[in-house]
Amino acid sequence: MEFSSKLLEKAVYEMSQLPGIGKRTALRLVLHLLRQPQEQTVHLASALQHMRNDIKFCSSCHNISDTQLCEICANPRRTEDIICVVEDIRDVMAIENTSSFKGLYHVLGGKISPMDGIGPNDLNITTLVSKVKEGRVKELIFALSSTMEGDTTNFYIFKQIQDCEIVTSTIARGISVGNELEYTDEVTLGRSILNRIPFEASLKS
Template identity: 65%
Template sequence: MNFSSKLLENAVAEFAKLPGVGQKTALRLVLHLLNQDKPDVERFSHAISKLRNEIQFCRVCHNISDLQVCEICASPKRDHSLICVVEDTRDVMAIQNTDQYNGVYHVLGGLISPMDGIGPSDLQVDTLVERLKGNDVKEVIFALSATMEGDTTIFYLHKKLKDFNINISTIARGIAFGGELEYVDEVTLGRSIVTRVPYENSLSK
């Protein structure tokens, strides 16, 4: 693109580095910001810079937090013997929104992905093992994506954790509530027949 201004070109180039944002979208977003009042743009720019510089991660579960120990880990109302292992903070938010889980979390910060050069040492694996040493934890639930990376990570973690005297489980896989059978992929449908559950257990509460 032929920019009439270096300032404009720089801002567009920075926006275009974001995932899923191409040059044209970046230009549209930048021109939108140019039309906003200066204090609004300053607030936008400041929020990002402040987030990156002041963000903290919970010392216990490694979720994003404004405190040294996050609200969930600090809460006495939650079941600290139950740890749900997730990829990132989005998954914590998604599970929290279900109102079906009262345990605590452990945020890995990613999934094992040799293609992207992400190995176990890049994730919060050692800190998870450390949390299990106190004998207070009874169960670890893996709530990871049902992808190659998720399965690899579960396989690796299972090997690491199997010598501890704890239950290890994964979230159930099957057809979604409200899902129409004819649109479900074969693998999911096949596995959901093999891992069928008694009728009484299948009702949503």
């Protein structure tokens, strides 16, 4: 693409560095900003910079938070000794939306992925292991995505805490509520049969 303006070219270039945004989309977004009042661009730029400079992470669960301890960790009505291990803030938001979990979270900040150069030391694993070793945890629920990276991360953590007397569990994989059997992939369907639960238990949930 040949641009008639260096300023425009630079803005399009920076915009196209975002994931899933190509040069054409970036140009469309940038031209949109040009047509809108100047304030919109000012607000966007300053919101991004403020967030990047001033964002804090909860000192306990590493979730994004404006306070030293996040709202969930600071809430006295949450069960402190059940910890759900998740990848990032989006998982916390998704689980919170279900209102089904009253324990605390631990945000790893990613999964172990040698392909992307992410090792155990890039994630918030040591703080989780020390929480467990201090005896503050009764149950650890692994809620990472069930990919090879997710399974590797689960296993890496499990190895470090297997001598501690705690319950470890993973969230149930199975057929989505309301979905038809015939359209479910084989792995999920197979697992849902292997991990079947007593009928009486299914009536309660």
